[in-house]
Amino acid sequence: MARSLNLEEDSFLKQYEDQEVMAARFNYYPTCPRPDSVLGVKAHSDGSAITFLLQDKEVEGLQMFKDDQWHRVPIIPHAFVVNAGDQMQIMSNGIFKSPVHRVVTNTETERMSIAVFCIPDSEKEIKPADGLIDETRPRLYKTVKDYVSLYFEYYQQGKRTIEAAII
Numbered sequence: 240m241a242r243s244l245n246l247e248e249d250s251f252l253k254q255y256e257d258q259e260v261m262a263a264r265f266n267y268y269p270t271c272p273r274p275d276s277v278l279g280v281k282a283h284s285d286g287s288a289i290t291f292l293l294q295d296k297e298v299e300g301l302q303m304f305k306d307d308q309w310h311r312v313p314i315i316p317h318a319f320v321v322n323a324g325d326q327m328q329i330m331s332n333g334i335f336k337s338p339v340h341r342v343v344t345n346t347e348t349e350r351m352s353i354a355v356f357c358i359p360d361s362e363k364e365i366k367p368a369d370g371l372i373d374e375t376r377p378r379l380y381k382t383v384k385d386y387v388s389l390y391f392e393y394y395q396q397g398k399r400t401i402e403a404a405i406i
């Protein structure tokens with residue numbers, strides 16, 4: 240990802256490695272009699288740097304918000320959905336966007352997924368890479384630390400954490 244922005248290959252990794260965390264979440268969505276009013280997971284962006292998601296290989300449910308609309312994410316069996324998280328949005332100075340997504344429920348079939356979150360070391364400072372800041376593209380985000388703790392606080396209040404990091 241760094242190379243695709245003409246940065247040194249380790250520019251993002253060196254910001255966050257040492258005690259970085261890979262946390263897996265196993266999601267189980269039972270059938271729901273009222274999918275019109277109940278979500279499996281409310282709209283959010285991930286607080287990670289990167290998320291690898293293995294969707295259920297038969298049951299859809301994940302949706303991404305783009306251009307003011309929700310779009311279903313099709314199932315590609317055995318393929319991962321790779322999402323940039325908020326901390327990647329910060330390190331890339333807004334070039335890689337951390338998408339808002341949600342999971343809808345259905346009346347017919349239960350669904351499962353596994354999300355693996357790659358999370359920077361909570362002791363490390365995360366900030367936009369120097370090579371991505373210039374007069375035409377000013378720095379967009381503050382330096383953050385232990386973003387995930389802040390993330391859970393904001394998540395519970397239904398707010399987007401990335402907004403707190405905007406300069």
Ligand SMILES: O=C(O)CCC(=O)C(=O)O
Nearest residue numbers: 264266280301342352354
């Ligand atoms: O179940 C899914 O497809 C997505 C779950 C998700 O967005 C998450 O665990 O952060």
Ligand SMILES: [Fe+2]
Nearest residue numbers: 283284285340
């Ligand atoms: Fe997510």
